[in-house]
Amino acid sequence: MAANNQQQLQDWRDRAMTLEAELNGIILGLQPAIRSLLIAIFARGHVLLEGNVGVGKTTLLRAATRGIGGGYQRIEGTIDLMPQDLIYHTYIDSEGKPKVDPGPLLMHGEDLSVFFFNEVNRARPQVHSLLLRVMAERSITAFNREYRFPYLQVFADRNAVEKEETFELPGAARDRFLMEIEVAPVEDSAVHKALTFETRFHDTDKLIAQITPDRLHHKALTEFAPQIQDSVQANVAVQDFVEHIRKATHRPQDYGIQLPDVEMDELMLAGMGPRGSSMLVRAAKVAAWLDGRDYLAPQDIAAVLHEVVAHRLFFTPIYELQRGWLARAFTQAVLQHVPTP
Numbered sequence: 417m418a419a420n421n422q423q424q425l426q427d428w429r430d431r432a433m434t435l436e437a438e439l440n441g442i443i444l445g446l447q448p449a450i451r452s453l454l455i456a457i458f459a460r461g462h463v464l465l466e467g468n469v470g471v472g473k474t475t476l477l478r479a480a481t482r483g484i485g486g487g488y489q490r491i492e493g494t495i496d497l498m499p500q501d502l503i504y505h506t507y508i509d510s511e512g513k514p515k516v517d518p519g520p521l522l523m524h525g526e527d528l529s530v531f532f533f534n535e536v537n538r539a540r541p542q543v544h545s546l547l548l549r550v551m552a553e554r555s556i557t558a559f560n561r562e563y564r565f566p567y568l569q570v571f572a573d574r575n576a577v578e579k580e581e582t583f584e585l586p587g588a589a590r591d592r593f594l595m596e597i598e599v600a601p602v603e604d605s606a607v608h609k610a611l612t613f614e615t616r617f618h619d620t621d622k623l624i625a626q627i628t629p630d631r632l633h634h635k636a637l638t639e640f641a642p643q644i645q646d647s648v649q650a651n652v653a654v655q656d657f658v659e660h661i662r663k664a665t666h667r668p669q670d671y672g673i674q675l676p677d678v679e680m681d682e683l684m685l686a687g688m689g690p691r692g693s694s695m696l697v698r699a700a701k702v703a704a705w706l707d708g709r710d711y712l713a714p715q716d717i718a719a720v721l722h723e724v725v726a727h728r729l730f731f732t733p734i735y736e737l738q739r740g741w742l743a744r745a746f747t748q749a750v751l752q753h754v755p756t757p
Contacts, residue, residue, distance in 0.1 A: 425647055425705065428640055432458065432706060435483045435631050442479060442623040443472050444610055445601035451706075452597045452723050453480060457569070457632070458702045460641045461594020461695060462551050464727060465573040473599050477532050477571055478624050484637065485630035486529025486567055489520040493538035493575075499546040503558045521556060521563075528565050529634040536572040537582045544589050547572075551592045567634040587686075587730060594695050595720070596727040648701040650712040653757035657714055660754045661721070662693050665729060668746070671753045675745055678735065683746075685730040692728045699724050714756045722747040 432454060439450045453476065456463045465473050474490070481488040491502065503519045521531065533539075533547065547570065550556055554565045572593075575582060601607060611617050650658075664671045665687025669680045688696070700716040707716075726743040735742060 425643065429706065431631055438627050439479055442626050443476055445604060445607040446472060446476065446599060449597050449599045452595060455699050455702045455720060456595050457484065458641055458644060459594055459698045460638065462570040462592060464593045464596040465571060465599055466596055467599035471599050471601060473573055475620050476599065477530060479627045481530040482624055482627040482629050483631045484529055484634050485632065486634035487524025487527045488530045489523060489528065490532040490534060491520050493533060493535040495538060497539045497543055499542050502546060503556065521550065522558065526564055526566060529567050531568060531570050533570065533572040535575045537574040537584055539583065541583055544585060548589045548592060567638050590727050591691055593727065594699060595723040597723055644705045645698060645701055647710055648704050648712055649710065650697065654712050654714065657757050658693060658697060658717060661750055662688050664750045664754050665725065673749045673753045675749060682732055683735055685732055688725050688728045692725060696720065696724045718751050721751060
């Protein structure tokens with residue numbers, strides 16, 4: 417039985433590596449983001465995407481969805497978007513009769529695999545509340561019945577430039593996202609020249625068609641994912657390491673963490689909670705598995721720390737305005753100051 421489990425773990429790892437290679441082949445310069453996305457897919461967690469316009473977020477998600485299989489839906493956040501717009505839409509048909517059709521959440525039924533909410537902070541808090549329930553419970557009540565989405569992963573990005581008519585996600589919603597992944601091409605002139613002048617990168621549909629469809633298969637993937645968590649073990653030293661990291665996000669001064677021009681006693685409102693610690697370990701176990709190990713090591717924690725923890729840090733208002741540089745500097749300082757086993 418153990419041999420069968422090991423073979424299954426290896427077979428799935430081969431599939432994951434092949435999909436990663438295919439994604440890197442059609443989307444240049446995003447290797448770190450693609451690896452983080454792969455970790456999130458196998459950890460079965462929701463993802464916030466951070467990146468400027470035109471860096472390939474939608475292309476990456478569409479390509480990954482083709483490899484995962486299942487239904488893909490995208491919706492644009494706008495100031496006038498209402499919760500019901502995610503569930504159904506009404507219109508007058510060609511015969512002049514009112515019609516009600518399923519909205520983006522219900523269009524694929526339980527086969528919905530990836531739901532992409534573009535510019536989520538343009539939507540009102542009422543929409544965020546609905547999204548939070550869908551993320552937390554993978555279900556929704558509509559038309560006097562409950563709809564379930566057992567294979568669903570939610571991806572969302574925020575408009576980070578324009579601040580008028582935007583509504584930032586509340587802490588409870590941010591905490592539901594496993595990761596926040598930065599999608600930014602590497603600063604490599606050869607990569608940017610290729611993206612600019614090689615015509616094969618100009619046709620997104622043809623690029624995405626190069627991804628082998630249903631390589632992972634969303635239903636089998638969801639059934640397999642817990643096996644990764646069960647197969648990768650964490651010894652006491654690594655467990656203590658994670659606990660020290662959690663404490664350091666609440667009281668950094670206790671670990672000697674200092675940042676330039678920051679009063680550390682006045683920095684934090686709240687650090688990582690129990691859900692965050694659990695998600696940190698969940699993502700790190702997938703990172704270990706992808707590297708071919710059945711035990712959790714400090715480098716696995718370090719590999720996913722910023723992506724899992726940064727959006728769970730709540731700074732006091734004066735420092736929240738500096739989150740752009742402060743969050744990464746803080747997570748790096750935590751790794752430098754917390755004793756590594």
